[in-house]
Amino acid sequence: MLAAFEQEAKQVNKPRLMITAAVAAGLSNIQAGYEIAELGKYLDYFHVMTYDFYSSGDGQTGENSPLYSGNNVYLSVDYAMNYWKSNGAPAEKLLVGFPTYGHSFNLQNPSNTAVGAPTSGPGPAGPYTKEAGLLAYYEICTFLDSGATQAWDAPQDVPYAYKSSEWVGYDNIKSFNIKVDWLKKNNYGGAMVWTLDMDDFTGTFCKQGKYPLITTLKNALGQQSSSE
Template sequence: MYFIVNIALVSLLLSTAVGHVILCYYGSWAVYRPGNGLFDPEHMDPTICTHIIYAFIGVSANGWITIFDPWADLPEGGGKDGFRKFVGLKEISPSTKVMISIGGWNHGSTTFSPMVTDPTTRATFVKNVVTFLKTYNFDGLDVNWEYPAQRGGISTDVENYVYLLQELKEAFEDDGYILTASVGAVESIASQSYDIPKVSKYVDFISLMTYDLNGSWNRVVGINAPLYPASHETTAAQLQLNAEACVTYWLNNGADPKKIVLGIPLYGRTFTLANPENNTPGSTANGPGIAGPYTREAGFIGYNELCEKNLTEKWTTVWFEEQKVPYAYYGNQWIGYDNEQSISIKSKYIIARELAGVMFWSAETDDFRAICHDTKFPLIKTAYNIFMTTRMQSMKITGRTKTVKMTRSIIIAVNTMIQI
């Protein structure tokens, strides 16, 4: 017997069509950015990500969920209703998983640590998470605790973090919720915070935050997210500060490569050069670079801000072959960032290392309005297109399939018959 492939099956196929996961974060505070930097959930393109993740909610020490910005997240009082709008993106791309992230850099360990220490408050938290996911129709939780046993935490956090992940995983089984962990990727952080084999056991994916590896907290300029080390980096600490070192550390210490997701930033880290004539990586810096017009944070610039600057200012862009990333300078301003070329190389690296996929932090700093490119979200689409091309090349079409046409939003099987 034969039947025509239907839309439900087509949607199911899309989840594996690209062959790798593409996790795309959304920083909900971008709704307050001025001008072309303003980004709300409707600007998101869920068709180029397998998972989209709303950042952030928080947790109290007694296990209750805290909503950081009710005005942005909820509809009450004329609020922006971010949760509902974000989850509503599933109507555009039903196969895309929509998740919520808890924690973040500003959250630290202050409430995570006491919450996980007591089994009773852990149980309360797990119950409240399940209720939250059901209430707002999210598909899963990303735990972004930065970091267990550090930044206000205690040594027993390492063990209790594993208990937390185990208990969340067990509670999620009946409803099929997804559990991911965003982790400090560098050895100096990971060695203090994680029992890597056990973390790997209980989560669906581990997102390595392989960015912010250099920044204006250093006295010299350096690339935000280099793939490989540079020749001027010679100390043991410096040699940890690249994606290759991070991935290797996690794999050598028990992580499942099929769960490892490589983090790629859609922003750069900026510096003010001590001497504009000395502008190569490793040159002396006098502090952070000037804040961008949208993100408005010294030492940080969105890719969208940089590409718009290039339309009116004569920035010099240099490809740094050692680390497979670009940097740019203009006067005494210096930026280490990622572009389409570096993301292409990193995507191929992910394929070669047989990792699960890529995580982007975060969508609102891509060129989402196509001001500088002929397409929206050019950086995210770079990874998407490489994964899709590789997937298509590896597929062997057999049977009675006549034509299969794939687009970003749907797979349409034309004259496709399946025998059962």
């Protein structure tokens, strides 16, 4: 494919089409699915899906995209990206995944709201995304406005929130900025987002402007658009 793209670029006198791949962040999936060093020769970018580390099937609360490891050393953005890099993927080709959604849980005991607290299944579906156990960022803003308690998971550098038996682990502007600082220090190639339509694209839910998370990401990476 690379040779074909290079040939086409010469024929049409334009830059070569890029070859990228969205790749797993879970250790067992990485080990089972990829020849990392070999891929590094051909791919222009690895889009590492550094999210969905914890979800409602785990039986306990957990962060969707923790920067650093908590109870499980393998489940974090930092561990996954370091694994790809140390096993042959060039840092400048590695793009860190930033989620604009969170995973929600139903607490077994509403008085135990800690990270790692026992759960009895997914949290209720959001009014728009309509999927149990998942909330878009703009739905999380509505949850916060409804009187949910916000908390900061200091060891993992991401927030969570809870109200009665509902618990959600997610990312916000603060955690995005922390992750970008970490990304720059580790000289990774950049970032990718999943997904555009789960950010507050109208700017009406979170009162943080349109696309608050993605705008934060762009600004922190020095990618401000003059049209904004």
